[in-house]
Amino acid sequence: MEDIEQTEKTFETKELTISMGPQHPATHGVLRLLLTLAGENVVKCTPYVGYLHRGIEKLGENRTYLAALPLTDRLDYISSMNNNVGYVNAVEKLFGIEAPERAKFIRTIVAEMGRISSHIIWLGTHVLDIGATTPFLYAFREREVIMDLFEMLCGARLTVSYPRIGGVRNDISQEFLDELYDFVLDFPSKMDDYETLVTENRIWKDRTVGIGVISAEEAINWGLTGGTLRGSGVDYDVRKYAPYDAYDKVEFDVPVGTNGDCYDRYLVRMEEMRQANRIIRQCIEKLPAGPVMADAPKFTLPPKDMVLKDMEHLIHQFILITKGPTVPEGEVYMGTEVPKGELGFYFVSDGSGRPYRMRVRAPSYVHASVLPRLCEGGMIADVIANIGTIDIVLGECDR
């Protein structure tokens, strides 16, 4: 006994401060966590963000509403379609115009495709961080199909800029619809593949059940949204709560968890993928005919073939591109449900063609702030599980 006391006197124990990131395999980009460790236990966790700051909000204020759209591709770069949809919906609300029915359905289709492709990456990377390599590569197989479909649709795979203010860039072809329908029919069996590998896996459950628990009340207070919030049992989804596009015309369930741990958030997102698949299927079946751009010449660009032929259309195009549309004064907030959570765009308009203030409410930023709450008191390995489960993309977080 005296020996032990002697040893404790001679050896002083210290906490270890370790900088995880900005270059680290598990931080999903350039997140930096300053961890204070006592052995394997995390005593303190401080996230540092901003390594990917490009000033997207300020850049948006220097461009016309029409020209700021490609910036939103660079927010959450793995689901750029959803950001575009969120942006054009917000701007349409400000302009007071509405997209035609067919365009709304098309936007719903592409947004849900974006949701599947984003959730698939989340699944792959989250599971890879926990140590299972195979689902990651399976996941990219399915994402590749969606990327190919996007390429067929608009020529771009990653930064699509496909939706337009007042509609979408071009109509979708029958060939695209056929291939998408094949994917939709096939996708549930692929989901079963993942679930066989992961969901009931004993090690997976050991690593995620009871990890990073956050109660419903606390989750609301932290401002969590999306799957991260629904995992705690709060039934909040912008698509149900304030429907935009064609979400009020399709049936889908909003899955919610019960315990608010990593495993419930995992289950919620897995079910969301199945629901997204269901939404796409309904949209394809109900897709109405008609134009894909709103008839609002003050805000939307004239058709390109007319611009090349006709003087009036050329002038019209020139004015809209250089000066921007004439916008009513006022301010508007519009939230949309992107794969990460609620992505909000807030515009203050002074009546010119450029926003006076463009503010992006990025879910990843809010979710990164909850990391200390989830990680402190856990182990290093739980930090990894928590980063994966809140599903952040630093492009959106840092803007």
Place this chain on the structure above:
Amino acid sequence: MSAFLGAFLPPFIVQLVIILLKIAVVIAIGLLHVAYATYWERKVIGHMQVRLGPREVGPFGLLQPIADGVKLFFKEDIIPANADKPLFYLSPVIFFIAAISSLSVIPFFESFVIADINIGLLFLFAMSSLGAYGIVLSGWSSNSKYAFLGGLRSASQVISYEISMGLSLVGVMLMAGSLNLSDIVRAQHQYPTGMFAVPQFIGFFVFVVSAFAETNRLPFDLPEAESELVAGYFTEYSGFRFALFFLGEYTGMIIMSSISSICFLGGWTIPRFVTDLLPFLNYVPGILWFLLKVYCFMFFFYWVRATLPRYRYDQLMAIGWKLLIPLSLLNIVITAIVKIWFRGMA
């Protein structure tokens, strides 16, 4: 050959030459196996993960391991500024030597073993424990926090699983009545099932799980968990020193596969009821059976890696101390009681 050499050389030189030749053959073939173990791992896991694996270098990518080796050999050997240099130099060597010298006691087929010592099994344990020094020292001497944590994890992991692995093999020792690996194989051949894996199924299970932990493979690859500790204990290593760790690790896998083949699956023999049924199998050389068993076990290593996630540190410890060690102790008690009971009957 010994008769030919014996004609003009004194006998002890003949012995020495033969031993040196054996060592050269074992190391050459062993290292070739290690190199191609990496190739097969990439191929097998590739096909499990809807990819193709290496296929650019040589036909079917068969020269890939050699290209990797050449590349690593010519890479810059980076040493961190504040590293403890002698230890930093030494630790990959310790790790590799410990792994490769285990090959010396493994009987590949009847009467082909470099050192036919009667404590073969103990020697293997000793060497795999020595390998842990390489890991711990590399983590310590790198002067990097990630490597340090990796080294610490490895130390506790290897110590815990060494115990369960040792205990799991006690049942085999009891049944064979020897620690000599060749005798263990011969004892198995005499046994009705021909393999100790059947009566020693608890021991076999504990051994397999411990083997994964000893070789730092998924689901127990915590010392090098890339998503947590970047690369664990060899984070700061590059070039050929990194290659030594890599080689040592794959040698470790081959050693573990060999131990399981020898102690549980009958080594170079196949069960007698099989040869009674199909007599022509007697003409197949023993080395082929041995290698077949080793390859199957290696395939199992790959398969598990492609399937399972990773355990957390405390869960790993809990499995080792609360599940595997009690199980293997139970196995020893049962084996001993059954053995005494049978002896009493005879």
